[in-house]
Amino acid sequence: MNRHIYLSLLIASAAWHTVAAQDAHTDSIFRQFSLDEVVVTGTRTPKFLKDTPIQTRVISSKEIARLDATNVQDLLQQELPGVEFSYAMNQQTHLNFSGFGGQGVLFLVDGERLAGETMDDVDFTRLNMDNVERIEIVKGAASALYGSNATGGVINIITKRNKQPWTLNINGRYAKHNEQRYGGAFGLSGNHWSNMLTANYNSRDNYDVHSASNPVTRIISTVYGDKTTNLKEQLTWSPTTSFNLTGRAGYFFRETVRSAEQPERYRDFTGGLRMNWSISAQDHLQASYAFDQYDKSDYQRITRLDIRDYSNVQNSLRLLYNHTFVRGDILTIGSDLMHDYLYNTNLDGSTRKQDSWDLFAQYDWRVNEKMEIVGALRYDYFSDGDESHLTPKLNFCYKPLRNLSIRAGYGMGFRAPTLKEKYYNFDMSGIWIVEGNSNLKSEVSHNFNLSAEYTKSHYNFTASVYYNKVKNKLATSAPYFKSASDRLPYLPYANLDDYNVCGGEIGAQAKWNNGMGARLTYAYTKEQLAKDKDGHTINNQYIPAREHALNARVDYDHQFGKHYGLNVGLQGRVLSGVKNVEYKDYYDMSKGTIDVEYPAYTLWKLSLVQRFGKAVKLTAAIDNLFGYKPKYYYLNCPTTDGATFQIGMSIDIDKFFK
Known part of the structure; x- marks a missing residue:
């Protein structure tokens, strides 16, 4: 973030936060809990x-x-209660985020969308944690700013930018099932430019798991590993303090071997250019172009042919302008244009294209030194079907005390039907015929939320409640036979009846001067399952949200002189049991559905990080500390098979010379 943006931010803050300059002790408390960090x-x-x-x-x-x-x-999973990852069919990873699946949570990298999906979720293996500055998570509908798919929240991964003359890091880790992770980052910086190059390689072998006898539905016998490679380059040119250009390029490759003769391959090519221009201390303009292409293919070892059967290509342009007024109010106006291309052998016609366009505006009104109101409105247009949508939001923040914040808001979320949901038509492994629906309407959610945050001395407390009402939920409906002669049933995409999810979260954390820290967060989620047009509850191939979830962490950090530091941490999560309505046999619909019970479980991790000088870190951990193994390895359960020991090392080579 350049100097003028910070200047604008500080001018706006000074107008009505004069108490902050007089209260250094309170500011140190905010720094202790990262509350003085700038977020976007x-x-x-x-x-x-x-x-x-x-x-x-x-x-x-x-x-x-x-x-x-x-x-x-x-x-x-380690940091947020109410978040659970499970498997969908074909062992593709699926997210449940407080009642919203992967299609309802928008993942961004430096504010940019990701192309492609695997069973309704982005490919999470693309999003490795090397060279990440921070992750910003907003729960609740955010479509007024980010458009489609932001019905349940936004997760924005912000990458690091090099600020040193040169940096060089190499790291590695080894764990059970021959899990190997290697990474490196190299950066250079001059008077007017800087770059950061990162490279990562991860691999894990397939391994077998064993269930008890008499499972009630389909079980997993082999957990498939994979091999991934990730390369990213980011180059920034800053001819002046008020103007910079950032170019980026990346390549991702993943191979999963479910069949020795025909491994599955996933690739991503990404690039972009972004301009940041501080026209004045009050005016800032950003323009960007982003390209992302996500492909899937099957590699035939005998013929050495790599046959692509899926490709999603997105080209997008963005303009974003904001103006800060004298008393600190901020006006933001933005627009996006995206061309979306989808090739999929399972589509009716194999290829589909769509253009989308939006315009949004937000006004941040500082009513007085205790009250702030933010309102936004967005218009989206989609060329396929000439569909448009108007999305509002309104948020309040009230600070009756210096260290107490009360927030409340309403946000509308929406998710436009994807090209896949409109035009799919294929035989899914002899189970059913997946059938798209070109008449689908957009899924719309209404999110109401209320939260409070209090910080005092070494302690920080948060509490929140929310309610989401979702209309026209996009999902697959109940399978049906069109005629008595049909060999397989049809599984149509449809808009389901109203779906509601409500819940809340309470959290407490503490940081003491002796190096001890602790955090405890509990989340409650209550879903009302959607029904089809005939009033039947839809069987869900994805696990519903678990009603109760608890995340806990305690750690100790101390620096023993210049040459040795230590961090010891214990973190864990506890999830309540849940029931799900599933087909007893996906290959024989006549056997009907059954209630599958997924029991409560707990997973804990004990970690040790040792710092040797400024440059070397040695890590060791025991994951799944108490060796949890599920009785039945259904699709929607943890695939843990006992405790896992991990050991790794990270070396900042440049720090040897500083």
Whole structure:
């Protein structure tokens, strides 16, 4: 973020936060809990975390390093209650985020969308945690700023930018099932330019798991590993302090071997160019172009042919302007244009294209030194079907005390039907004929939320409640036979009846001067399952949200002189049991459905990070500390098969010379 943006932010803050300059002790408390960190996701303008009117959870680079997570899936499960990843068919990973699936949670990297999906979710293995500055998480509908798919929330991964003359890091980790992770980052910086190059390789072998006898539905016998490679380059040119250009390029490759003769391959090519121009201390303009192509293919080892059967290509342009008024009000105006191309052998016609366009505006009104109101309105247009949508939001932040913030808001979310949902038509492994529906309407959600945050001395407390009402939920309906002669039933996409999800979260964290820290967060989620047009509850191939979830963490960090530091942490999560209506045999619909019980479970991780000088970190951890194994390895359950020991090392080579 350049100097003029910070200047604008500080001018706006000074107008009505004069108490902050007089209260250094309170400011140190905010720094202790990262509340003085600048975030952008909730409002698309830079704000201190303590001042943003939209409740935002930030996972910092220090927390990411301490947890030693490989990708965003590992990280979110350890840090957020109410988040669970399970398998969909074909062992593709599926997210449940407080009652919303992967299609209802928008994942961004530096504010940019991701192309492609696997069974309704982005490919989470693309999102590794090397070179990540922070992750900003906004729960609840955010479509007024981000458009389609932001019905349940936004997760924005912010990458690091090099600020040193040169940096060089190499790291590696080894764990059970021959899990290997290797990474490196190299950066250079001059007077007017800087770059950051990162490279990562991860692999894990297939392994077998064993269930008890008499399972009630389909079980997994082999958990498939994969091999991934990730390369990213980012180059920034800053001819002046008020203007910069950032170019980026990336390549991702993943191979999964479910069949020795025909491994599955996934690739992604990404690139873009972004301009940031501080026209004045009050006016800022951003323009960007982004390209993302996600492909799937099957590699035939005998013929050495790599046959592509899926490709999603997105080209997008964006303009974003904001103006800060004298008393601190901020006006933000933006527009996006995206061309979406989809090739899929399962589509009716194989290829489909769509153009989408939007225009949005937001006004941040500082009513007085205690009250702030933010309102936004967005218009979206989609060329396929000439569909349009108008989306509002309104948020309040009230600070009756210096260290107490009360936030409330309403947001509309929407999800436009995808080209896949409109035009799919294929035989799914002899189970049923998946049938698209070109007459689908957009899914619309209404989100109401209320939260409070209180910080005092070494303690921080949060509490929130929310209610989501979803209309025209997009999903597959009940399978049916069109005629008595049909060999397979049809599984149509449809708009289901109203779906509701409500819940709340309470959290407490503490940081003491002796190096001890602790966090405890509990989440409650209650879903009302959607029904089809005939009033039948839809069987769900994805596990519903677990009603109760608890995440806990305690750690100790101390620096013993210049040459040795230590961090010891214990973190865990507890999830309640849940029932799901599933088909007893997907290959024989006549056997009907059955209630599958997924029991409560708990997973804990004990970690040790040792710092040797400034340059070397040695990590060791025992994941699944108490060796949890499910009785039945259904699709929607943890695939843990006992405790896992991990050991790794990270070396900042440049720090040997500083």
